[in-house]
Amino acid sequence: MSINKATIMPQGPTFGPVSPLPGDDRWNETRAQLLAQMDISMGARVAEELIFGTDHIATGASSDFANATKMAKQMVIKFGISEKLGVMTYSDTGKLSPETQSAIEHEIRTILRNSYKRAKLILKSHAEEHKNLAEALLTYETLGAKEIQIVLEGKKLEVR
Template sequence: MEIDNKNKTITVYHESGHAIIAYYTKDAVPINKATIMPRGPTPGHVSLLPENYRWNETELSCLRRWMLVWEEEWLEELLFGTDHITTDASSDFNNATKIAKWMVTKFGMNEKLGVMTYSDTGILSPVTQSAIEQEIRILLRVIILFFSKHILKTHAKERKNLAEALLTYETLDAKEIQIVLEGKKLEVR
């Protein structure tokens, strides 16, 4: 599958955004590689190392993991304007919403509802369902407005350098990503 230049640019900034969030988020799952080579239904991806060593996650570690999937819409708006936000982030939104829902309904990680699980949300009262949805929205807003935006703004130069490296090499492993983010030049392949 051949990707045109416009979509390649969107993909490279999308994947470099994921990599920047993963790299600069304290205690995040380490990056394995980033690529802009199409694979299945996605035009690129950032893969992380397996998380099998994490049996118990704190609310903060859930939020940190979640930040990886929520920078896309804001990043596209920043780079291309509000008229050019794409559907590319739909799976990211789905994953982020799923994690937020788990945090609220299964792990009791919220302010309003407290430490209680809600396993079958279909049988809850409309008031409780509304409260769950409100807590999920609050979590989503916190991630977008504070954590992800802050990291992406703070590391705009590194994101640009990583995007350029991905355009040149198409796939970078963890060591190469680190080299680029440290401001060093990659060896010619």
């Protein structure tokens, strides 16, 4: 998904949201698209951890985690996109055996853990771009898609 804008200004219960451009309505999403969305959801917490350290992470990413967890759960129990549990759907009504429920929870945790690792790798490998974007957001508070692209290319924004 392309980004419409990013801001550090809180909007309702969201701290500094990134809004995607409206795209085509998608009725089907690929495994890669779902994983990418989860990786994006992990980005805020990973950034906090990398910049401030694990002792100074905050609670702001909780809604991002809820979204990522929901996607991972749907991948496992609804979409049949689980390497471990296979192409099968599972009832979400609580009528599963303890073993099956445990396997589902383990798979969801594994998917989320891997997503967190991917997000960390992405942010570490693009540390300079991340730093430039953070500095631009601290200066301007909100950046549009074109401004974000300029910053990510390592160029300076014109003074507004």
